[in-house]
Amino acid sequence: MKLNISMFRKLLLLLVLVCSITISQAQEKTVTGTVTDANDGMGIPGVSIVVKGTTVGTSTDIDGKFTISVDANATIIYSFVGYRPQEVLVGNQTQINIILSVETENLSEVVVIGYGTVKKEDKTGSVSSVSSKDFNKGNITSPQDLLVGKSAGVVITSAGGAPGSGSTIRIRGGSSFNASNDPLIIVDGMPIESVGNNVSGSSNALSFINPNDIETFTVLKDASSTAIYGSRASNGVILITTKKGKKGSPLKVNYSGSVSVASAIDYIDVFSGDQVRKIANENRNLYDAVNYDKLGTENTDWQKEIFRTAISHDHNLAFSGSKKNLPYRVSLGYTDQNGILQTSEMQRTTGTLNLNPSFFNDALKVNMNAKFMMTNNNFGDDGAIGSAISMDPTQPIKDGNTNSDGYYQWQNYGANLGTPNPVEQAKAVNNKADVYRFVGNLKLNYTLPFVTGMQANLNLATDYAKSDGQNNRPTTSPSTLVPSAWGKLSDYTAKNKNNLLDFYLNYKKEFNTDHRLDVTAGYSWQHFEREDTNYTRSIEDADHPLQVDNDTASETENYLVSFFGRMNYALMNKYLFTGTFRYDGSSRFSEDNRWGFFPSAAFAWKMHEESFLKDVDVVSNLKLRLGWGITGQQDISDNDYPYQAQYITSQQGYYYPINGSFIPTLRPNTYDPDIKWEETTTQNIAVDFGFLNNRINGTIDYYFRETKNLLNNVTIPSGSNFSNRLYTNVGSLENKGIEVSLNVVAISTPDMSLNIGLNYTHNENKLTKLLLTDDPEYIGVTEGGGMTGVRQITRVGEAAHSFFVNSQVYDANGKPIEGLYDDLAGNGGVISGDNANKYIYHNPTPEDIFGISARFNYKKFDMSTSLRANIGNYVLNQVAAGASYDQMQQIGYWKNMPTYLGETNFVKRQFTSDYFIQNASFLKMDNLSAGYTFDKFAGKDINARVSFTVQNVFTITKYDGLDPEVDGGVDDNFYPRPRTFTMGVNLTF
Numbered sequence: 001m002k003l004n005i006s007m008f009r010k011l012l013l014l015l016v017l018v019c020s021i022t023i024s025q026a027q028e029k030t031v032t033g034t035v036t037d038a039n040d041g042m043g044i045p046g047v048s049i050v051v052k053g054t055t056v057g058t059s060t061d062i063d064g065k066f067t068i069s070v071d072a073n074a075t076i077i078y079s080f081v082g083y084r085p086q087e088v089l090v091g092n093q094t095q096i097n098i099i100l101s102v103e104t105e106n107l108s109e110v111v112v113i114g115y116g117t118v119k120k121e122d123k124t125g126s127v128s129s130v131s132s133k134d135f136n137k138g139n140i141t142s143p144q145d146l147l148v149g150k151s152a153g154v155v156i157t158s159a160g161g162a163p164g165s166g167s168t169i170r171i172r173g174g175s176s177f178n179a180s181n182d183p184l185i186i187v188d189g190m191p192i193e194s195v196g197n198n199v200s201g202s203s204n205a206l207s208f209i210n211p212n213d214i215e216t217f218t219v220l221k222d223a224s225s226t227a228i229y230g231s232r233a234s235n236g237v238i239l240i241t242t243k244k245g246k247k248g249s250p251l252k253v254n255y256s257g258s259v260s261v262a263s264a265i266d267y268i269d270v271f272s273g274d275q276v277r278k279i280a281n282e283n284r285n286l287y288d289a290v291n292y293d294k295l296g297t298e299n300t301d302w303q304k305e306i307f308r309t310a311i312s313h314d315h316n317l318a319f320s321g322s323k324k325n326l327p328y329r330v331s332l333g334y335t336d337q338n339g340i341l342q343t344s345e346m347q348r349t350t351g352t353l354n355l356n357p358s359f360f361n362d363a364l365k366v367n368m369n370a371k372f373m374m375t376n377n378n379f380g381d382d383g384a385i386g387s388a389i390s391m392d393p394t395q396p397i398k399d400g401n402t403n404s405d406g407y408y409q410w411q412n413y414g415a416n417l418g419t420p421n422p423v424e425q426a427k428a429v430n431n432k433a434d435v436y437r438f439v440g441n442l443k444l445n446y447t448l449p450f451v452t453g454m455q456a457n458l459n460l461a462t463d464y465a466k467s468d469g470q471n472n473r474p475t476t477s478p479s480t481l482v483p484s485a486w487g488k489l490s491d492y493t494a495k496n497k498n499n500l501l502d503f504y505l506n507y508k509k510e511f512n513t514d515h516r517l518d519v520t521a522g523y524s525w526q527h528f529e530r531e532d533t534n535y536t537r538s539i540e541d542a543d544h545p546l547q548v549d550n551d552t553a554s555e556t557e558n559y560l561v562s563f564f565g566r567m568n569y570a571l572m573n574k575y576l577f578t579g580t581f582r583y584d585g586s587s588r589f590s591e592d593n594r595w596g597f598f599p600s601a602a603f604a605w606k607m608h609e610e611s612f613l614k615d616v617d618v619v620s621n622l623k624l625r626l627g628w629g630i631t632g633q634q635d636i637s638d639n640d641y642p643y644q645a646q647y648i649t650s651q652q653g654y655y656y657p658i659n660g661s662f663i664p665t666l667r668p669n670t671y672d673p674d675i676k677w678e679e680t681t682t683q684n685i686a687v688d689f690g691f692l693n694n695r696i697n698g699t700i701d702y703y704f705r706e707t708k709n710l711l712n713n714v715t716i717p718s719g720s721n722f723s724n725r726l727y728t729n730v731g732s733l734e735n736k737g738i739e740v741s742l743n744v745v746a747i748s749t750p751d752m753s754l755n756i757g758l759n760y761t762h763n764e765n766k767l768t769k770l771l772l773t774d775d776p777e778y779i780g781v782t783e784g785g786g787m788t789g790v791r792q793i794t795r796v797g798e799a800a801h802s803f804f805v806n807s808q809v810y811d812a813n814g815k816p817i818e819g820l821y822d823d824l825a826g827n828g829g830v831i832s833g834d835n836a837n838k839y840i841y842h843n844p845t846p847e848d849i850f851g852i853s854a855r856f857n858y859k860k861f862d863m864s865t866s867l868r869a870n871i872g873n874y875v876l877n878q879v880a881a882g883a884s885y886d887q888m889q890q891i892g893y894w895k896n897m898p899t900y901l902g903e904t905n906f907v908k909r910q911f912t913s914d915y916f917i918q919n920a921s922f923l924k925m926d927n928l929s930a931g932y933t934f935d936k937f938a939g940k941d942i943n944a945r946v947s948f949t950v951q952n953v954f955t956i957t958k959y960d961g962l963d964p965e966v967d968g969g970v971d972d973n974f975y976p977r978p979r980t981f982t983m984g985v986n987l988t989f
Contacts, residue, residue, distance in 0.1 A: 125225025160975030171236030201433030201467035223629025223682035227600035230582030231632035245327035258984035296394035344380035433469030487539035600629025621690030737763035844969025847872030920964035
């Protein structure tokens, strides 16, 4: 049959018309339906309904109804905050009704606690968890910096901006005065050495952990959650969990790298060379005329000479997945961080291995962790920071003096009088250390076949650290010399060992639907060993004999043996009861005081499960928590045998002549055979809440902590114990406060989300006893003295380390009158800076602390930021207090001064004036980060994210110094925190 052109055209048009109708019908297929809540059957308004793989979508109305036009082959995604998302293939359906179940992941997610885990909804203690998605961003080499500002009640203050520097961590204010206030830190089940026992040559006890390997931080804050760690838990517990491979996952390769540029934000304002010469000429009555010819002609800015723009880089490579029944994760990391102070730097190599096989149909689960770190530290000399402020700006950096390697130095530098050349001080030092550390553990979890619900757990762990370091100075250097010697050579070594054995049984059982029981009981053994050597001497040559300043070696150890248990009981999934105990034995105490019992109890009531709230849609979570417990602190000194008698080397000058040599004598040291650990009792009441399907959720905690058996140095009758001072348990202190955490999902759409986190802490610290008996004449424990005078005090009824100063008198113009203070003691006349005329004026601890974080996503673009605010903290600005005209010229040399001197015009330094106690409240933006994610990067199966982060973005404060965040409250030229710009890339294969 012939087909003419006309007929062909008609058939073709008919075919096109049929296809068009079919396609049109497929694209315009109308689907209607209702989305309801699985609990109450009510329609859910605002549910996001999106065609998978497209931007086509709609949302449900107030009754949960929707209408959408889709292809029959399309898949529709239904999602709403607080509910589990669902995906449905359209097919031939024109009506699709969806039932969404409440997403309980936020509440049922597992939270790590002591010797186990618990669902978030079932926790009874004050526990906060911060996961990797909420960590601080940027060039972060210290793990604790990830947590700064993220958890209420946790204050982390870095020691400064040096590479890899450590931090002071305080949870709920700390519980001690003389003993350690550091929390117990546990990494993957291994309690590590306290910060105070960190191996020599390492400035950060946590530096062995690569921040990129951390999955979560869990902070245990109240005694009901920490008492299971007994005599080490009074200052809280931080549990660090590292990343692991997941069962059934394919191989995933992840690379993250970054390049950072850091620079000083500002410098201390000091006088220029021209200004120093002018001040010298205008105040000739103050200075020795013979020294005027020693003023130079330069205008050297010494601070700019010792600081630099520092470029750093960081690289991390991780392989994770599962090979048959063996989940694994392997990672390698390398960090090269340069400090902004000349020569300061750190290179660190890390490696981790995590294997999680299971055997016998998952009856035996194995978790093996191994972490290795090798760090090369160059600490430089941060003393150059103070020298750069004091060094005479009229002098050159170099003058060709061969006696000082070409650097300008004062002629009397050998007597340690003249300020050393800060550039030489920073560059000539050889202050380096190599640190090696291995932390590993093997966990076995076996489900016993003969007892349903019973599991046996064994944890074997070891922590080994070794360091070799030196702090040397050439003969041409004037700084930090061995007294009256030729140069300085100082070598030191250290070795720390920490071995652990934990064994415990866990039994879980549900009795019908109303009773749930979880019981844990076990045994723990831990052994710490420490070895140190130090050899400091002069450089020996034909003209200079060897002079030894220090040649010491020490070796010590201590043990902890413990029995512990916990019971969790849930009644009708509404009423939760927890009881824990730990029976601790520590070798640091005599047999009479070696063992201690540390119990705790907690109760929680899920009010939202009650009938009177069950039908209140707006309330998704409401829980009342009550807790009580006793914890201890056995890290009371650097002496592992404080209860034993010992002899120590006498002070310099007490020698006995033997065969022409003078041998130092030994003398008995004071000791208390009945010394014991400090003990803290904590009461906690809290409310956990969640509204609008937990789009708004948070916690409010109130706590009261009382520490007894507080350690203090007290006066005792002379001769009763070889001295009139004894370190013993005599005091008590209190901490009470409020913590608030709030998380808000402000925006949640398929393309856009905004999460905001807020936390607030208010803590009050007060000493209630410091002596064996009350003494109204007892002034308290003073701090300072010598050249700077007593400036801080710990006194009953006041906060620890409060400022203790003279009340400055001012003239009619509001200017401080030099040396004139209020006559608080009633002595009459012009009052000097004696303690009788001092008073307590503020303290370094902030009254209120705020943390703010936000995370925003729009399609593939993301932004995040973290801010912190401290309110009510004060700082002694010692840099300003040391500024006076008479200090600009010393015996044979000139010095510079901060321009604060122009505000006071003090001729002599006034270290104890309250004029220099300054309000250091601040608002800081710690970081601001932006990133973009590329799917199928370069056409490959690679996801890529590029990011740009600024750290230390801004600080708003009234404080006059460089930085209001000063650990301890005395600002005396610490290593400044730089502003850092980081460009990063993350690739996932």
